[in-house]
Amino acid sequence: MLKTLLATAALLAATTAGATPVAPLLVNGDFEDGLTGWTATAWGDTWIGAEVDSGPDGSANLGAGLYAGAGATLSQSFATTAGHAYALSFWSFNSWWGDVPILYAFGDVAGEVSDIPRWIETTATVVASSAITTLTFTFDAADVPEDYNAYLGLDDVTITDEGPAAPAPVPLPASGLLLMGALAGAGALRRKRAA
DSSP: OHHHHHHHHHHHHHHHHTOOOOOOSSSSTTOTTTTTTOEEEEESSEEEEEESSOSTTSSOEEEEEEETTOEEEEEEEEEOOTTEEEEEEEEEEEOSSSOOOEEEEETTEEEEEOOOSSOEEEEEEEEOOSSEEEEEEEEEOTTSOTTOEEEEEEEEEEEEEEEEOOOOOOOOOHHHHHHHHHHHHHHHHHHHHHO
8 A cells, every 4th residue: 555655646746746837828928128028009109018016916017097088009920729618817007086997908908097096917818819919008098188187007917728618509490390390299299099
């Protein structure tokens, strides 16, 4: 018994010791290296860059300062496997007292985070449909009044491959229901004739 237990422990140690760590799908999702790996585009009076020691965990984060009518997008493309589910997670906040949303698009899934006066975490899941998927964040101060500004923060952006997506249940077609009804009717008619 002891030999079997030791052999099992040795086998587990050998198989996990050589395991390759999973590489992150996104580059620099914590913004510790500024905007490295991300493509940023800005319009109007906008500032976008990395802030030091102001993220939800006290580390660097992405900051976007926007004046009325200004905005910015931040995007990154990464390799995916079609048919796999991917989990998106990120932290965000808005220090302006109004409601300037952070929009995000992840493959075919789009969402909005609004009314975020403190750091909050947002999660979403999407099934990849191609070998490359793009994650895009949009900060738009179109509704900010003149002479006001908004400051938005983003941090700890992660994408995790959850493996093959569960197949959707296949509904029974209407013709199947008709066939079952016809067979039941034929069986009832047969029993009636036999009686």
